[in-house]
Amino acid sequence: MNKNILPRTSSPKRYEIKLDIDLENFSYLGIQTVEIQVLENTKSIFLNSIGIKISHASLIAANDKENNNLSVEYFEDEERICLSSKNEIKKGEYKLYLEFNSDITNDLKGFYRSKFLTKKDEEKWIATTQFEPTSARNAFPCWDEPEYKAVFSISIVADKKYLRVSNEKVLSEKEVGDNKVETTFVDSMKMSTYLVAFVIGELEATEIGEAGNTKIRIIHRPGFSDQTNYAGTAGIELLNFFEDYYKIPYPGSKLDLIAIPDFAMGAMENVGAVTFRENLLLIDEEKATRPELNRSVTVIAHELAHMWFGDLVTMKWWDGIWLNEAFASLMEVIAADNKYPEFKLWNEMNLSRSAGFAIDSLENSRPIEFEVATPEEAEEMFDVLTYEKGSTVLRMFEVFIGEEVFQKGVQEYLNKFKYDNTNSSDLWDSLSKASGQPLNEMLPYWIKEEGYPSVSISINDSSLLLEQKRFLLKDIKIENSNKPIPVSIKFLDTDEKFNLILDQTNEKIDIEEKGEVPLVNSGGWGFYHVFYDEKVFNSKSIAINSLLKR
């Protein structure tokens, strides 16, 4: 499949981006120097860029002696530019220098503007970013694919009345005339372009406290500091939880949770500058309903889970986005349930599984992971099969290998691939290694095939018979299935428990010693339905009947 990707002839190492922002006229000037590696002799360098006017481009050799002007060609349909040199550019290290200008748009992605009303009903504007999946290219020219990780040094020049926030803490601030201040932030970790963020406006920062060494603030409309306590406290609690769970320090230099008045997503996991819908962070605890509190906690947990899983370690390409989201959706429950057990979030996760069942029992369901060629296809991946089925299938395997073993596998995976990119098989390999179970062979059946099975149970003499079929809502044709299903069985009459991998269509198990009243999918986390035949159903088990009548 022809992915719409940049030719692999150059790659960035460190971006220095200075943006001079005119928030009154919704426009900005950019000066950008990128340390790059040219990977083969060529005359052209391709970058992603859309709607940006480049006024100057030049290439400076590493020894700073040669300075080649580059001509610019725009390919708006392909969302890229071609920078060409008259002479051949030899393989090696360079600095790419660009000057450009663009507008602060009104379309909730890239670098966009957002309006809010103050307590006195005055209209104010902020400018903010939303880059995932492929809108960093709307804000500055870049290698806008997750695999091109680089260090980002961001500077913002703007009227001094504006608060400015980016991924990292402030390195320096200086007055630059015209009532303007230039703020430079410390270098980011090596990361993907879609995680870069900057926000400016007449906003207020409320300092909440620290989690470990990390200072946490909530950035919000002025005058709402008294509504930041609930989400701020959750931020501290949950960041502490994740540092402990992953056993890797938080990868940023500070953490700002930013309440954005106009926001298309629920929240976005930009390292150190996580953006949220305002109502997830500003909470009047006297009036808030339980679902509002629950939602605030779980969304914060979800985004903070991404700081490591997604941000520190990132998928190679967008077909891996489901893993990012499925994993964070599982981690939000693990973390939030640990700190806020009163929300009974595991019960809620059962509803997620039902939502996954509902879509995945249709004949035209899709596999969780599928090939993604274009930005539009990447956006289509943010659905029930990614979040709800993906997270509950992961939960099934977490329970199957044990929660502590799963945690150990995740730690190994993050340590092995930090600042790098992965395919989903890299996680299965780490989990297989940690557990000694063949998850790397089992998971592809669940991830790369659509649909899920039902397991029929019958007892014949002293054998338990299990038979799996694909479950379809409309029983058009019965399809046999041979997914490797992690099955846990508990015998209600003897309390005997055991696990097995059902990886054939039929399996016969000797149960003479185990018991006669099996509860299959004990614990309830299997992503499959169980059907008992009449004999088992009507067996002397009061226990089973009481379970089924619920």
Ligand SMILES: [Zn+2]
């Ligand atoms: Zn997410």
